[in-house]
Amino acid sequence: MPATTIPDIVIGRLPLYLRALTQFEISGNKVTSSHEMGEYLGISSAQIRKDLLHFGEFGKQGTGYNIRYLKKQLEIILRVNQEWDVALVGAGGVGNAIVNYAGFRGRGFRIAVVFDNDPAKIGQKINELIILSTDQIKIKVSKMKIRIAMVAVPSDEAQTVTNTLVEAGIESILNYAPTSLTVPSKVRIQHIDPVVGLQHMTYYL
Numbered sequence: 001m002p003a004t005t006i007p008d009i010v011i012g013r014l015p016l017y018l019r020a021l022t023q024f025e026i027s028g029n030k031v032t033s034s035h036e037m038g039e040y041l042g043i044s045s046a047q048i049r050k051d052l053l054h055f056g057e058f059g060k061q062g063t064g065y066n067i068r069y070l071k072k073q074l075e076i077i078l079r080v081n082q083e084w085d086v087a088l089v090g091a092g093g094v095g096n097a098i099v100n101y102a103g104f105r106g107r108g109f110r111i112a113v114v115f116d117n118d119p120a121k122i123g124q125k126i127n128e129l130i131i132l133s134t135d136q137i138k139i140k141v142s143k144m145k146i147r148i149a150m151v152a153v154p155s156d157e158a159q160t161v162t163n164t165l166v167e168a169g170i171e172s173i174l175n176y177a178p179t180s181l182t183v184p185s186k187v188r189i190q191h192i193d194p195v196v197g198l199q200h201m202t203y204y205l
Contacts, residue, residue, distance in 0.1 A: 017074060085113075086149065147169070
């Protein structure tokens with residue numbers, strides 16, 4: 001089925017399924033079911049089956065899913081059966097945490113280059129990566145053929161940085177800045193704002 005016909009909310013749940021399958025595999029399990037995955041993730045088994053059916057038949061009624069096979073298929077669907085280089089803009093507290101986050105390893109992503117506009121940080125190292133000036137974004141990103149970027153800069157700098165990334169050829173952006181960003185329709189953007197998450201939770205307290 002063409003990607004454009006699949007609801008984005010379905011695509012958003014696939015990484016959760018992949019994470020669950022990875023945990024099941026680490027635990028030594030060979031087979032799972034939509035019911036088991038649903039209990040683990042807090043998602044109905046019917047929803048899981050419906051989501052997976054968008055991409056084909058991966059299991060048999062009564063026997064469940066082969067964990068290794070389904071995990072491999074989801075990696076292919078999400079295109080994380082390869083390693084993607086990622087450009088990071090912002091070498092502050094959030095940027096440092098991102099570069100040092102070990103969870104990227106083996107899951108399809110590698111922070112390949114870091115940029116910042118602070119003269120005191122430029123030329124310094126974060127986990128063996130030399131921080132480059134934001135003035136080099138266009139040249140470096142284009143030369144490295146990077147298509148994904150993370151933005152971890154103050155909100156008043158985020159749009160300018162985003163514009164530069166788009167001009168450099170970036171097609172997908174994960175935004176940690178606490179502000180909404182405007183991008184061309186061809187560019188995919190995801191916003192990560194912990195305050196929004198906290199405000200969502202406090203409603204239930």
